[in-house]
Amino acid sequence: MQPLTKTVGIAALILAPISGVAGSQTETNNNAEQQWHQGILAGYRSLAAEAGDMSAAAADYCSTPEQESRDALEQAWLDAFLAWQRVRYVDFGPVESDNLAWQFQFWPDPKNLIARKASYLLDSEAPVSDEVIAESGVAVQGFPMLEYLLYDETLNAGNNALPAEKTCGLLRAVAGHIEANGKQLSDQWQAFRKHYLATEQYRDTTIRAGMAALEILEDRRLAQPMGLRGNGKRSVYAADAWRSGSSLRTMEATIHGLEQSFLPGLTRLLKESDQPELGPRIENQFKDVLEHFPKLHRPMTELLSNDDAFSLLQGFYVDVSQLTTLINDQAAVELGVIRGFNSSDGD
Amino acid sequence: MALLSNASRIPLALAISATLLTACSNGEETASTSSATEESAAAEAITKSDVVEHYAVLAHANFEDALTAAQSLDSAVDTFLESPTEENLQKAKKAWLTSRVPYQQTEVFRFGNAVVDDWEGQLNAWPLDEGLIDYVKEDGYQYELGNEGATANIIASTEINIGGTTVDASSLTPDLLAELNEIGGSEANVASGYHAIEFLLWGQDLHGFDPGAGQRPATDYARGEECTHGNCDRRAAYIDAATDLLISDLEWMVAQWAPGQEDNYRSQLLAEAPDTAVQKMFFGMGSLSLGELAGERMKVALEANSYEDEHDCFSDNTHNSHYYNGQGVANIYSGSYTRIDGSELTGPSLSDLVAELNPELNETLSQQFEESMEALQTMKSSAEAESEPMKFDMMIAPGNEKGAEIVNGAIMALVAQTGSIEQAARELGIDSLKPDDAGHTF
Numbered sequence: 001m002q003p004l005t006k007t008v009g010i011a012a013l014i015l016a017p018i019s020g021v022a023g024s025q026t027e028t029n030n031n032a033e034q035q036w037h038q039g040i041l042a043g044y045r046s047l048a049a050e051a052g053d054m055s056a057a058a059a060d061y062c063s064t065p066e067q068e069s070r071d072a073l074e075q076a077w078l079d080a081f082l083a084w085q086r087v088r089y090v091d092f093g094p095v096e097s098d099n100l101a102w103q104f105q106f107w108p109d110p111k112n113l114i115a116r117k118a119s120y121l122l123d124s125e126a127p128v129s130d131e132v133i134a135e136s137g138v139a140v141q142g143f144p145m146l147e148y149l150l151y152d153e154t155l156n157a158g159n160n161a162l163p164a165e166k167t168c169g170l171l172r173a174v175a176g177h178i179e180a181n182g183k184q185l186s187d188q189w190q191a192f193r194k195h196y197l198a199t200e201q202y203r204d205t206t207i208r209a210g211m212a213a214l215e216i217l218e219d220r221r222l223a224q225p226m227g228l229r230g231n232g233k234r235s236v237y238a239a240d241a242w243r244s245g246s247s248l249r250t251m252e253a254t255i256h257g258l259e260q261s262f263l264p265g266l267t268r269l270l271k272e273s274d275q276p277e278l279g280p281r282i283e284n285q286f287k288d289v290l291e292h293f294p295k296l297h298r299p300m301t302e303l304l305s306n307d308d309a310f311s312l313l314q315g316f317y318v319d320v321s322q323l324t325t326l327i328n329d330q331a332a333v334e335l336g337v338i339r340g341f342n343s344s345d346g347d
Numbered sequence: 348m349a350l351l352s353n354a355s356r357i358p359l360a361l362a363i364s365a366t367l368l369t370a371c372s373n374g375e376e377t378a379s380t381s382s383a384t385e386e387s388a389a390a391e392a393i394t395k396s397d398v399v400e401h402y403a404v405l406a407h408a409n410f411e412d413a414l415t416a417a418q419s420l421d422s423a424v425d426t427f428l429e430s431p432t433e434e435n436l437q438k439a440k441k442a443w444l445t446s447r448v449p450y451q452q453t454e455v456f457r458f459g460n461a462v463v464d465d466w467e468g469q470l471n472a473w474p475l476d477e478g479l480i481d482y483v484k485e486d487g488y489q490y491e492l493g494n495e496g497a498t499a500n501i502i503a504s505t506e507i508n509i510g511g512t513t514v515d516a517s518s519l520t521p522d523l524l525a526e527l528n529e530i531g532g533s534e535a536n537v538a539s540g541y542h543a544i545e546f547l548l549w550g551q552d553l554h555g556f557d558p559g560a561g562q563r564p565a566t567d568y569a570r571g572e573e574c575t576h577g578n579c580d581r582r583a584a585y586i587d588a589a590t591d592l593l594i595s596d597l598e599w600m601v602a603q604w605a606p607g608q609e610d611n612y613r614s615q616l617l618a619e620a621p622d623t624a625v626q627k628m629f630f631g632m633g634s635l636s637l638g639e640l641a642g643e644r645m646k647v648a649l650e651a652n653s654y655e656d657e658h659d660c661f662s663d664n665t666h667n668s669h670y671y672n673g674q675g676v677a678n679i680y681s682g683s684y685t686r687i688d689g690s691e692l693t694g695p696s697l698s699d700l701v702a703e704l705n706p707e708l709n710e711t712l713s714q715q716f717e718e719s720m721e722a723l724q725t726m727k728s729s730a731e732a733e734s735e736p737m738k739f740d741m742m743i744a745p746g747n748e749k750g751a752e753i754v755n756g757a758i759m760a761l762v763a764q765t766g767s768i769e770q771a772a773r774e775l776g777i778d779s780l781k782p783d784d785a786g787h788t789f
Contacts (some may be wrong), residue, residue: 099650110491110535111474111655135745137652233532237492338778340769341633 032265033197036206039261041193043087044186050080051175051182054146058175065163074150078246080178081143085250086257089213092205093196094188100181102138107240108220113139114148115155121170122160128169133177141181144241145174151243203269207337210262214324217254221247222317225300226310234304245299252293255320259286266331275334282331285323292316393695393703395621395775398682401694402628403613405684406456407604409675412449412687414597420446420544421590428583431568440548443541444664449687450541451671455679458634459627462603462612468540469528470596473658475537477546479527480585482576484553489655491535501527501538502581509536519584521592539592542659547586549661555654556744558736560663622777628697629772632676633765636719640672641761649754654740665739666730669757670723677716680768701771708774712767719760726753 057076061069084104095101106114117139121128133140148155149162149171160167196202219229220238225247227234239247263286267279296303296316303309332339423442427435450471457463476490476497477483483498490497496509505517510531516523527538537543550563566575568583603612616624644665648656658665678684682696702709729737742750 102650106651111489111653112492113489113651113653113655116489137650137745139651139653231529231532231534235493235532338773341637341765 030197030203032268033203033206035268036261036265037189037193037196039264040087040090041186041189043083043090043257043261044182044189047080047083047087048179048182048186050076050083051179054080055172055175055179058172062163062168062172065168070162074244077143077146077150078244078249080182081147081241081246082249082253084143085253086260088254089209089258089262091209091212092202093192094185097188099138100185103141103181104178105142105240106138106144108238109139109144110237114144115152118145118148118155118170119160122166128166128173130173130176133173141174141177143178146171146178147241147244149174204337206262207266207332207335208339210258210266211328211332211337211339213254213258214320214327217251218317218320218324221251222313222320225304226313226317228317236301236304239300242300245301247300248293248296248298248303251320252290252296255286255289255323259290266327269335270331273334275330278326278331278334282323282326285319285326289316289319289323292319393699395625395700397695398697398700399621399624399628400617401682401696402624402679403604403616404606404694405678405682405692406453407601407606407613408686408692409449409453409456409678409684410597410601410604413446413453414594414601416442416446416449416687417590417593417597421594424544424586424590427565428568428587431565431570431583433565436548436563436565436568440662443545443548444662444667447541447659447664447668448671451668452675452678452684454639454672455631455635455675457631458639459630460612460616463600466596466600468534468537469525470540470593471542472528472534472537472540473542474535474655474660475542475546476533476535477551477661479530479536479538480543480546481582483551487553488551491533494531494533494535496531496533496536499530502578502585519581519588521588521595524585524588524592539589541593542661544586544589544593545659545661545664547582547589552654552661552663552740554740556652556741556747558738558741560738561661625697625775626772626777628679629768629775629777632679633768633772635672636676636761636768637765640669640676641758641765644669644672645754645758648739649743649751649758652743652745654743657740657743660740663730663738663740666723666727669739670720670727673719673723673757673761676764677720680712680716680771697771697775701774705771705774708767708770712764712771715760715764715767719757719764722753722757722760726757729753 054073054076057069057073061073088101088105091101117136121132121136121140126132139145149167155161155167162168162171221240223229225235225237225239236242236247240250241247263283267283270276270279270282292312292315296312298309303313328339420439420442423435423439427439453463454467454471457467476494478488478490478498479496479501481502482500488498496507499507499509501507501516501519505515507514507516507527507530512530514523514527514530516527521539524539524543528536530536530538546561548563549561550567552559552561554560564575566573566579568579568586569575570579602608605611605613608614616627644656644658647653654660658668680697681693682698683691683693685691698709698713701712726739726742729742730739737750737753739754741747742754744750
């Protein structure tokens with residue numbers, strides 16, 4: 001019954017043997033794949049760079065804990081987290097190894113596992129080392145843990161509030177872990193290029209990744225907190241990043257990321273299809289969706305509690321649904337991409 | 348997310364018409380094989396309709412077994428309540444464990460058959476915030492964020508007020524428990540079903556990653572001064588009502604699959620185009636195998652080292668729940684089911700259909716089912732070992748490499764078989780595996 005859904009993970013574990021049985025393509029007819037690879041590479045590089053800045057900002061804040069360094073750290077956290085949101089849709093390739101996707105963002109967390117893991121680490125005698133973080137599971141290793149340390153009201157009202165030494169230790173270790181993962185992902189994606197371009201199946205895999213991301217965004221990240229699914233109750237806790245009030249910013253970043261690195265390859269394929277006009281329609285729909293910002297740069301709590309604000313959210317939801325329909329139903333069918341099982345099937 | 352590696356680039360319309368041709372030619376073959384041996388004629392005569400019909404037979408038998416086992420549970424609980432001894436508590440627990448064997452196999456019918464999915468919450472909702480039902484240890488009780496009912500303690504309260512709704516709980520009836528499910532809009536507010544009963548028999552498992560399940564004393568149901576933790580009479584009334592509700596719910600589902608009825612789900616399913624029902628079969632297998640069992644029930648628990656995400660967390664019976672889920676998926680493909688009386692039910696199966704079109708794929712998939720059941724058997728054996736058993740909540744502990752290997756082995760096997768399930772679906776002309784209940788209420 002629990003609509004707990006990790007957005008990325010198990011599905012394509014068995015995807016491609018490196019030898020590429022599925023046949024290969026020539027350089028001339030895989031321009032879409034080249035565009036995708038390049039776009040995603042830029043996204044991963046940005047994630048690696050932002051994560052490096054975040055890690056430096058954490059060190060800076062912990063050595064000089066002042067308002068200025070705190071503000072800089074919060075901004076650096078948001079910048080890096082949004083860089084992740086832009087490439088979050090990629091659910092295949094190197095991001096699958098070591099569960100990197102879950103490491104970056106364990107979500108949703110209805111049982112507040114993050115708080116429990118944090119209090120366990122903060123209360124234990126042992127110092128928080130990189131090894132401890134490496135062994136502590138995905139609830140500890142990513143952006144939501146940092147968000148918890150920076151923004152959780154209960155934590156910030158107690159003795160463990162930053163810049164307490166132990167909490168700073170955890171903050172820095174997790175930031176360092178994310179930085180290392182960002183670098184690993186960017187390097188591995190680059191090395192993955194040849195295999196990606198040579199393996200025909202990645203055309204459909206990439207399209208399905210965009211489809212799944214839109215489905216998750218519409219259903220789980222938006223409809224679920226809005227109370228449009230399941231029991232009809234609005235709940236901010238079902239949203240991403242509710243502690244920092246940046247749920248809507250994360251969605252904006254995901255859509256923006258899709259527009260930047262997914263859409264160009266898709267429109268190229270559509271241009272060669274029987275329905276070339278679909279491409280421009282999808283491009284326009286992306287614009288419509290993104291036009292809701294910056295008006296929607298408001299905390300989810302606020303948008304859910306006030307009917308006027310909620311109607312803004314409804315308008316956004318309608319546009320997102322239309323985008324999903326255009327891509328997942330029309331474009332996918334036109335390109336012969338069939339939806340398979342995904343890891344969010346189930347309940 | 349993509350599973351299948353060599354998804355076809357054939358346009359959809361073409362794929363469909365190819366299937367239609369195949370279906371037609373099968374029919375002709377069947378008509379013209381009179382000279383063949385009886386056995387091969389029978390094999391070739393298997394149609395999608397036969398397979399769907401047998402699927403309904405299988406569902407009916409499986410739910411019937413779940414009902415029979417629940418009736419035994421109900422009477423064991425009644426005996427325990429009459430005479431609340433430790434021995435009778437153990438017997439009731441044993442009956443609960445037995446009742447999970449057929450029920451977990453029915454879960455494969457959930458996905459795709461809305462009649463089952465809409466109904467099952469009242470029986471198997473999970474995870475639950477048990478503080479809704481009874482006392483919990485204050486320290487370390489984790490409940491769903493924002494759930495106002497998480498500490499309501501129905502057993503200790505004759506009136507419940509959650510999220511502005513007040514409910515008279517002075518009389519604990521099956522109807523009341525049904526009404527209290529999801530009170531306040533939280534899915535973690537589970538007042539009835541297997542896991543509520545499990546909690547009432549075992550109590551909270553306070554051992555974390557260490558050996559040991561819940562340790563509720565039998566005296567929680569004692570009369571008079573011997574009663575521990577208070578409200579023993581209400582606790583007894585609660586579990587009595589919960590087991591009664593379980594039986595009436597299962598009776599309803601058995602009736603939905605019963606043959607010879609004009610207005611039940613079975614007749615509706617058989618009246619649909621066979622392809623629609625075959626799609627439901629595949630969708631049920633794939634969804635349980637991948638998203639639900641491999642994903643929600645194993646991978647989340649393992650990767651987050653979270654025993655809150657353990658399926659049968661009070662009784663530490665999770666390995667069996669997983670094992671029989673896996674068995675349920677395999678049952679649908681092979682068209683076979685071992686009933687609780689030991690008899691075998693067999694009949695026309697998806698395997699027969701796939702074997703006709705693509706024997707190699709059928710062999711691969713059958714082999715993969717064996718492998719996933721072996722992997723789940725490894726989990727089961729390890730959890731049930733006489734010396735130093737490793738239960739699921741221990742397997743997922745941080746740093747337990749051997750445990751992680753066992754769980755990952757099962758996950759990988761399920762992922763692999765789901766890839767072939769997709770392929771088999773396409774082989775039979777089922778192109779979209781999108782859930783048919785994904786609509787929104789906007």
